[in-house]
Amino acid sequence: MSSPVQDNSQRYPYRSWVEVSRPQIAANFRAIREVVGPDIEVMPVVKADAYRHGAVEVSRTLEREGARWLAVSNTEEGIALREAGIQTRILVMADFLPFTREAMIASDLTPVIHSFADLCELDRLAQARGKRLKYHLKIDSGMGRLGVRADAPAIAQAIVDAKGAELEGLMTHFASAADYGSTQTAEQLKLFENTAAGLANAGIHPAFLHLSSTIPVAYARRAAWGRMVRPGHAIYGYVSPARGHAPGRVLNVKPALTWRASVLSVKDIPVGALIGYGGMFRAPHDMRVAVLAAGYADGIPHRLSNKGSVIAKGKLAPMLGAVSMDLTVIDVSHVPDIAVGDAVTLLGREGNISIDAQQMARAAGTISYGVLCGIHARVKRIYV
Numbered sequence: 001m002s003s004p005v006q007d008n009s010q011r012y013p014y015r016s017w018v019e020v021s022r023p024q025i026a027a028n029f030r031a032i033r034e035v036v037g038p039d040i041e042v043m044p045v046v047k048a049d050a051y052r053h054g055a056v057e058v059s060r061t062l063e064r065e066g067a068r069w070l071a072v073s074n075t076e077e078g079i080a081l082r083e084a085g086i087q088t089r090i091l092v093m094a095d096f097l098p099f100t101r102e103a104m105i106a107s108d109l110t111p112v113i114h115s116f117a118d119l120c121e122l123d124r125l126a127q128a129r130g131k132r133l134k135y136h137l138k139i140d141s142g143m144g145r146l147g148v149r150a151d152a153p154a155i156a157q158a159i160v161d162a163k164g165a166e167l168e169g170l171m172t173h174f175a176s177a178a179d180y181g182s183t184q185t186a187e188q189l190k191l192f193e194n195t196a197a198g199l200a201n202a203g204i205h206p207a208f209l210h211l212s213s214t215i216p217v218a219y220a221r222r223a224a225w226g227r228m229v230r231p232g233h234a235i236y237g238y239v240s241p242a243r244g245h246a247p248g249r250v251l252n253v254k255p256a257l258t259w260r261a262s263v264l265s266v267k268d269i270p271v272g273a274l275i276g277y278g279g280m281f282r283a284p285h286d287m288r289v290a291v292l293a294a295g296y297a298d299g300i301p302h303r304l305s306n307k308g309s310v311i312a313k314g315k316l317a318p319m320l321g322a323v324s325m326d327l328t329v330i331d332v333s334h335v336p337d338i339a340v341g342d343a344v345t346l347l348g349r350e351g352n353i354s355i356d357a358q359q360m361a362r363a364a365g366t367i368s369y370g371v372l373c374g375i376h377a378r379v380k381r382i383y384v
């Protein structure tokens, strides 16, 4: 209360929690729609529990905002959305495993097909049901991961042969979209365009061509927008920095998630005292430390040991020693009024200091996606 810094976050009775702003998710979605315009479908990616923002709540928010498509990674994620009442189309981007196909079809999920063998399987399932099943076909244009690697005539033949299945989308995924010093994206784009042109020559015109995740949208690589884009990161408020001579960013989004943790203990330690496993930190002078009720089991990267910082009452407070499984020690020598039960900010803003997932990732030697996806399920989700 004596702190001059306005703490605008509310505290909740949890050891550690994230606050996800539904209005910010909605605003990020609208910003993407505005950038690509009304003729291009925006299909938000809500895989991995919406990058840990909570797929059900995020999907409800997006559906209310008018999203007609959502993308998930696997059947289980799609079923969870159906069970929550989500009625948009749902594209399953990385599944079609033999043991999930029946459930995928039963829940009205749309598969991405990655191989001719899978296309035959889908055709067989469709014939058995006497009903045409829609699919999106993925081309491996150079990512070297999922997708068909074949020339256009072979692909056209496979599509025609699968009479029970209906090609609705043709897609690919870029390996180096953020690297403007690389020609890989241009090469992938060319290969994809050639394939699409070859299919068009054979009279095959899928409704949706789609290639772009967040980066090609944010840096306006319009040639790669097709008829649909698949942003994930940007929905949550992030755009990774580009390398090389990148054009200016055309997309403005903001993080939708704040991550906080409670102070479990505050104490004074004398000069020379060691802190945490391995005695990785030795106090260079008398200090006041706070022990946070969150550790690497909650998703604080262990690599932040002796490196990371949190925001405590509006001030940066460095992590001391090793991040433990359930606990993290911070220096609060300069935050004398912090008390047990107060909350600190791991990701988010207090006053004019902020830490986002990209900064945390840089300090931990990982990527912002990894930081977000690392926030453990035991961290409570609160929607504001």
Ligand SMILES: *Cc1c(COP(=O)(O)O)cnc(C)c1O
Residues within 6 Å of the ligand: 045, 047, 093, 173, 212, 213, 214, 215, 230, 231, 232, 233, 234
């Ligand atoms: C995860 C994913 C996306 C979304 O990527 P972002 O970088 O988060 O926008 C798009 N397409 C595919 C195939 C993906 O796997």
